[in-house]
Amino acid sequence: MKARTIPQEIALLYHLGKGTPRGRRVQEVLDELGIPCRELGPEDLCQSIGWCAGLAGYRPAQPPAQPPAPVREEALLLGGLTKDRLDHLLAQLKESELSIELKAVITPYNREWTLAKLFSELQEEHRFFQRVQRLTQLTERAEAQAGGDGELDAAAREGRRILEADKAPEPLTLQNAIEGLEAALSKL
Numbered sequence: 001m002k003a004r005t006i007p008q009e010i011a012l013l014y015h016l017g018k019g020t021p022r023g024r025r026v027q028e029v030l031d032e033l034g035i036p037c038r039e040l041g042p043e044d045l046c047q048s049i050g051w052c053a054g055l056a057g058y059r060p061a062q063p064p065a066q067p068p069a070p071v072r073e074e075a076l077l078l079g080g081l082t083k084d085r086l087d088h089l090l091a092q093l094k095e096s097e098l099s100i101e102l103k104a105v106i107t108p109y110n111r112e113w114t115l116a117k118l119f120s121e122l123q124e125e126h127r128f129f130q131r132v133q134r135l136t137q138l139t140e141r142a143e144a145q146a147g148g149d150g151e152l153d154a155a156a157r158e159g160r161r162i163l164e165a166d167k168a169p170e171p172l173t174l175q176n177a178i179e180g181l182e183a184a185l186s187k188l
Contacts, residue, residue: 068116079106
C-alpha cells in the first residue's frame, strides 16, 4: 500500500542542476533551509512523481515505446513541506530573484502521474494565467482610454465581465476577448 503522506521534505529539480548558475542558486537556497533535493532529467519524464520523490511502494517505469515530448522549462516540485515552510521557501526564492515558471506540490492525487503529465498540466495552467494577465492589462488600458469609442467601450466591458465572472473562462473565450481588445486599442 502506498503511503498517504510524504514522510520527509523533498525538492525535485528539473533543468536546475548544479551544472547551471540558476540551479546552483536554487540548490543553495534549499541547502540553507535544510531541504534535500534531487535533480531530474529527461530520462525521468516517464516515471511517476511518487517514484521520483522516493516514496515507498513506487517502482521505476519501463521506458515507453514513444518517449514523452521534451520539456524545456525549469521546474520545482515540492513534497513534505508544511505551509509555513513552503511559504518561507517561496519567499526566499523570490528574495533571491529566482523565478521558476513551473512549480507544484506533490499531492496524493498527482503522485501517480508521470513527470511528463504533471509538466503538461503545469504548462497549460501557466499559459492560462498568462492569458488572464494579458486580458487584465488590456482591459485596464481600454478602461483608462474608453469614453466615446463604442467598440473600445464594448471590448473593455467584455474583458471586465470575463475577469469578474465566478467561473474560470474557457481558453477560446479568453483569446477572443484579448484579440477584441487588441483590435479596438490598435485603432486609437
